[in-house]
Amino acid sequence: MFAMKHNRVSNHKDTADGLSPKADGSATRRAWPPSFQIASHPMVAWATVILLILGGCSSYKPPDFKLNLEGRDPATVKPVQREAIEEVLTVLFGTPDDPHVPSGVDLDLALLKKAAGPIGRDFTGNERGLYRKHCAVCHGISGDGAGPIAEMLNPYPRDFRNGVFKYTSVAGGAKPLRSDLLRTLNRGLPGTGMPSFSPLSQEDLAALVEYVRYLSIRGETELFLLRAVVDENEPLPLRKQFVLDEGVRPVDAMWRLAEEEPEKYVVVPQRPRLSPEELAAAIERGKTLYQETRAQCTKCHGPEGRGDGSESELYDDWNKLKKGITEEQTHQLARWFSLPLQPLRPRNFEDGLFHGGGQPEDIYLRIYLGIPGTPMPAAGPAPGTPGVFQSQEIWDLTSYVLSLSHRGTETGRKVADRTGNKLSSESGMARE
Amino acid sequence: MNTTHSDSNSSLKRTGEPSAATAPSACNPQSPQLPHRLAWALMATVFPLIWMGGLVTTYNAGMAVPDWPNTYGYNLFLYPIESWLKTWDVFLEHSHRLIGATAGLLTIALLWSLWVHDRRAVLKRLGMVDLIAVSLQGVLGGLRVVGQEILLANVHGCVAPLFFALTVSLTVLTSPRWRYHASRPNHASRPTSEPTASLSIPRVGQQNIPAAVSLALPLVTYGQIVLGAQLRHLPPALPPGWSFWWTILHLSFAGLLPILWGISYWRIRSLPSATIPRRWLQAFGWVLAVQITLGLATWVVNYNFPRWFQDWVAVIPYTIVHGGLLQAVVTTAHTATGSLLLAFAVVYAHWALRPAGAEGRSHSLIQRPRSELHSG
Secondary structure, X not given: OHHHHHHHHHHHHHHHHHOOOOOOOHHHHHHOOHHHHHOHHHHHHHHHHHHHXXXXXXXXXXXXXXXXXXXXXXXXXOHHHHHHHHHHHHHHHEOOOOEOOOOOOOOOHHHHHHHOOOOEEOOOOOEEOHHHHHOHHHHOOOOOOOOOOHHHOOOOOOOHHHOOOOOOOEOOOOOOOHHHHHXXXXXXXXXXXXXXXXXXXXXXXXXXXHHHHHHHHHHHXXXXXXXXXXXXXXXXXXXXXXXXXXXXXXXXXXHHHHHHOHHHHEOOOOOOOOOHHHHHHHHHHHHHHHHOOOOOHHHHHOOOOOOOOOOOOEOOHHHHOOOOOOHHHXXXXXXXXXXXXXXXXXXXXXXXXOOOOOOHHHHHHHHHHOOOOOOOOOOOOEOOEOOOOOHHHHHHHHHHHHHHOOOOOHHHHXXXXXXXXXXHHHOOOOOO | OHHXXXXXXXXXXXXXXXXXXXXXXXXXXXXXXXXXXXXXHHHHHHHHHHHHHHHHHHOOOOOOOOOOOOEOOEOHHHOOHHHHHHOXXXXXXXXXXXXXXXXXXXXXXXXXXXXXXXXXXXXXXXXXXXXXXXXXXXXXXXXXXXXXXXXXXXXXXXXXXXXXXXXXXXXXXHOHHHHHHHOOOOHHHOOOOOOOHHHOOOOEOOOOEOHHHHHHHHHHHHHHHHHHHHHHOOOOOOOHHHHHHHHHHHHHHHHHHHHHHHHHHHHHOOOHHHHHHHHHHHHHHHHHHHHHHHHHHHHHHHHOOOHHHHHHOOOOOOOOEOOOHHHHHHHXXXXXXXXXXXXXXXXXXXXXXXXXXXXXXXXXXXXXXXXXXXXX
């Protein structure tokens, strides 16, 4: 608008000039489009804006961890309770710029320091702030899975704070191994927003893995504190020893389980070598198992594995809390969560796209362990439960599931046998 | 200028092509080409500079060098080559600074040449604005490092295309072709039967190109760049709702641009007199098509295929590789092409909005009575 007005005004002037050329050549102004006579005006405006900005904020303000109020009415948390929780968390775990490790907890502080803090290098060239550089846009400073671009993604980025991970190799509710998290970082999660970070160095990846563990352990301690202080009215001020004994140590113990007793918790897939005939037979057996009622697979994944089972309304653990009984209730609840309700779809096996990886070993682990944090149940045995299926049957199911992704094609069977599907080799997941 | 055209005019019409030698100039006849060459050189430096800056953002390397204006304590130009080439993010950031400094020096040279060789006062002013812009841009980049401030990185990213557009504008205005057309006879004071139709240029509001549409093209393009910059400089503590709305706006503007382009093109598609703006508009259309494709690709290489696409169109197994070649090239190309698009829009707007004092024929018929009143 502004520019146009100018334009019209100056055109006027030009025309007047044009018909009364001045002998001294001063009419040269006409060679110049009037719209640009105001070119300096936007610049002036910009300069003003910039000066204002420079005046306001040229110093670095460290970010804070955000208190985990997911699903809570903020009004129900008294300011004193809030302060008490934040204070004890800061004492134990530090801040996003300066992480601490509570004594005895299995976290490597040197690695954490590399991942924490603002992005950049110091004068010796050492880099820090890796988490903010690579992860925070999605997973958020606090690891709440509600980073700035989270809402654009389906599924949402993981909220690390309840310590639940989908793609692991551990049974019985144990926490993932470092190598599980590292595998996720190296390969990414195909078909989701979670990238592969294979271009990063091994040290950087180790630092990031450690930081994810840190955010999880901190997050679970925070949930413990919220339960104790807000729900159970633990007397204030909080004693540090109480928080360490009741909150931090049990969480730490969970994270140590699988690392310290792998033979009990870690599932190691041993892929059978099958001839083409054996594979065909395995696929047939798998199909029968798949359709058995005890497997329940069809309930969610549908009779043909097209992801169209009768169980249509599924949510993962992070979203199911947002679902009220009525529409109205769901609407009400939405205010207390960072991200809107997002339904979960069982996989359609014909797509041949597996988030946890498409190798037979990956599918085997998914069926064996289920997908923690989602309705997808574990079919294999775990400490304390015999399991629905044993190893052999799970391999048969795996062969069947993989055969669906290349249904009817001759290569399908070969692919199912050798490489699972082409995905993993194609998408730059060179390293593991 | 009007004083010189009457004699040179006949030779121009015969050749039909502008040339430096025959273009009667608003410039010093000794070296009329110098400002234009320098403007070209500057433009050819700023475009790679924008690529480099885009790469710095893509790789999140803005803080790879902790100090400014020095680099790890060294003077910008004395930083050892081994260290410069050793680490990728340091390489990006330091190279960006070096090219930036080159652009600064070229801008000074350009201003000097305008001062010496060009008589158009307004060009001198524009040259000065260009110098102010490049200095501001350098300081902004520096303060972004010193203050570790992502908001300044954001503004730095938004000023870059402005500076580029300004440089493009200077390149157009110093070009022989522009000067040639600027020197066209004023038909209002001449017989209107002269066979110059193919060279004359439409005039705002007179020959079917509404000023609003012509101006809207560069303005909306720039708005789109600013929106894109918001998406690329999200403060990590920003709640998710923000970028959602930025995205919606960015997508809406992306839808608006082809419409604006279509309107503009419709208006001048068959005007014999609008050859030059029409060509630029066509070029803009092609770049726009490339840019929209790159935008969609940018979504995929950063966020993966959206759910609706997987549900309704096709499931394409794809894993994002963070910092992978594809992600870096596509994302940065999208940023840089944004600036290129702005450049095309600016050139188009120059030609479409050219003051008609020099050549517009039809309008002069309309304007004559009033003007005669004035001059009388």
